[in-house]
Amino acid sequence: MPGHLIRRLNQISVALFAERMAEAGLTLTPVQFAALSAVEAHPGADQARVAGLIAYDRATLGKVIDRLEDRGLIARKTAPHDRRAKALEITQDGRDLLTQARPLVLGFQNDIIAGLTKAERETFVTLLDKVTMAGNDKSRAPLKPIKTGSDKL
Template sequence: MDTPEPAGIQIDQQPGYAIRRLHQISVGIFLQEAGELGVTPVQYAALQVVGNQPGIDQRTLARSIALDTSTTGGVVDRLEARGWLERRLSPQDRRARQLFLTPAGEQGLADTVPAMLRAQEQILAPLTPRQRTEFMRLLLVLVTQNNDLSRAPAEVAGR
């Protein structure tokens, strides 16, 4: 197989470039929809996981949303400073901190969900319903099969 000359490579035909652009677009749409709430996509993910799993520890949260622990720490710090998350000592391990939504955090999450859903709809709007299903199926294959290659692999259920 011949390797193309660097000058012959079209950047907009490369999957990595297209994925990066889609991520930029996705974040832009999310912030357009949820910007007035002051929530980023990563903060939303943290709030949703803590809301779904009250008492989750910070390390498990990091694995759940595929972030490194120091980045997750910053996200938790900002949400705690905002009064949306609370850290509590774990009764089983005094070194671990469990995370819980505060009442303000529960309300913030509830307020963010409609904006998040609008953003998801807008991201997929150019696709037909059948294309959306196929896109999501293929996207999840790529994410799942390449998970271990990430600098911050997500914890995959059943593995």
């Protein structure tokens, strides 16, 4: 069934991510990578915005942001538009980590779908995006992209 196969493919993806990060001596999880990438792409975004950009539960993302801040990879600052909100900024250490991790992450994407030809991979990713977006409103943490189309992680 599709749900089972999607869960299995996610397991494969997470395993490859963990393996490649460990091989490189990097301490980073998939959600930390996504959050750092979103903060880098959208400096000054608050935690709720980052959660929407990566389709992650806001409360759980708060713990991820705490860990990233504790490691000195991001900094929280009072948002200029709302003194109650905290704007997130990536630090130089965060940028350096992404510079190391991004090529590794990009490098194993085809390994996730290794059984497919190049044409099948393109079709699969297109269909996966289509079905994911069709069900986006059913998610507990829907993706909330900015309309510019520059939010693919």
